[in-house]
Amino acid sequence: MSRIVYVNGDFVPEADAKVSVFDRGFLMADGVYEVTTVVGGRLIDFAGHAARLERSLRALDMTSPMGTEALLAVHRDLVSRNGLEEGLVYLQVTRGVADRDFAYPAKGTAPTLVLFTQSLAVLERESVKRGIKVASVPDLRWARRDIKTVQLLYPSMAKMAAKAQGADDAWMVDEDGHVTEGSSNNAYIVTSAGTIVTRPLNHAILHGITRSAVLRLAAETGLGVEERPFLLAEAKVAAEAFITSASAFVTPVVEIDGTALGDGRPGAVTRRLREIYIEECLAKAV
Numbered sequence: 506m507s508r509i510v511y512v513n514g515d516f517v518p519e520a521d522a523k524v525s526v527f528d529r530g531f532l533m534a535d536g537v538y539e540v541t542t543v544v545g546g547r548l549i550d551f552a553g554h555a556a557r558l559e560r561s562l563r564a565l566d567m568t569s570p571m572g573t574e575a576l577l578a579v580h581r582d583l584v585s586r587n588g589l590e591e592g593l594v595y596l597q598v599t600r601g602v603a604d605r606d607f608a609y610p611a612k613g614t615a616p617t618l619v620l621f622t623q624s625l626a627v628l629e630r631e632s633v634k635r636g637i638k639v640a641s642v643p644d645l646r647w648a649r650r651d652i653k654t655v656q657l658l659y660p661s662m663a664k665m666a667a668k669a670q671g672a673d674d675a676w677m678v679d680e681d682g683h684v685t686e687g688s689s690n691n692a693y694i695v696t697s698a699g700t701i702v703t704r705p706l707n708h709a710i711l712h713g714i715t716r717s718a719v720l721r722l723a724a725e726t727g728l729g730v731e732e733r734p735f736l737l738a739e740a741k742v743a744a745e746a747f748i749t750s751a752s753a754f755v756t757p758v759v760e761i762d763g764t765a766l767g768d769g770r771p772g773a774v775t776r777r778l779r780e781i782y783i784e785e786c787l788a789k790a791v
């Protein structure tokens with residue numbers, strides 16, 4: 506079925522959804538994006554994604570294409586026009602169309618705004634039942650990973666390298682041997698004492714919207730949380746590990762570089778966190 510795509514104010518069939526070859530998103534990866542999950546036709550944590558979009562735009566001195574309320578209306582309209590029950594809404598904003606130049610175009614150049622939907626099973630997934638395997642790769646991305654830019658070539662390379670080793674995803678590791686994050690998700694371990702450990706927020710990782718909700722829920726549930734860098738070596742002997750992202754929610758990791766964690770099956774803390782996260786996000790979906 507052909508989707509309806511949003512391009513700069515118009516809802517058009519996907520075959521007609523086009524942007525200029527001079528768009529700076531295409532030429533310079535000069536753009537930012539968000540991915541918001543849809544369950545039961547409703548958006549999960551839209552406010553969090555809208556706030557991070559504004560932050561990314563500000564960090565790059567880019568013009569915001571529209572306010573949060575208008576953006577929510579476009580998301581809802583698109584979900585409804587596509588009859589999307591479960592999946593995601595992808596949004597991209599670029600600095601717009603201009604002659605190729607390293608200098609930004611004049612202020613007032615209209616940003617490009619594109620949104621499309623993708624149907625996807627998010628609640629019931631085989632990867633959640635069995636847990637995923639990750640392989641470590643050096644983190645060779647730029648230093649401002651807190652800005653959600655469309656420069657996704659290295660994360661793609663990392664994922665391909667992991668798949669070539671028989672793993673499902675990559676865990677990227679910094680120069681000191683600490684895990685930064687997965688190719689498109691935040692990374693966590695659970696110690697033998699049951700404490701959840703994840704890297705603190707700074708420029709080294711994306712400030713995950715799911716991360717923020719999951720850490721808040723963990724604390725509310727009385728689970729211990731430590732925000733500190735952890736070594737790949739510590740992860741390999743952890744009791745449990747998991748990842749979070751908009752579409753993965755909380756997904757167990759059962760193997761790192763061929764080393765099984767615990768009994769090699771999804772851990773109890775991870776399963777509990779997934780349950781409480783899903784319960785809350787469905788209750789609050791808009």
Ligand code: PDD
Nearest residue numbers: 540689690691711713714715716750751
């Ligand atoms: N990825 N870290 C990175 C590098 C990411 O690309 C993502 C999201 C996350 C998790 O953030 P959130 O919980 O806000 O989804 C962490 C999206 C889903 C993607 O690129 O498809």
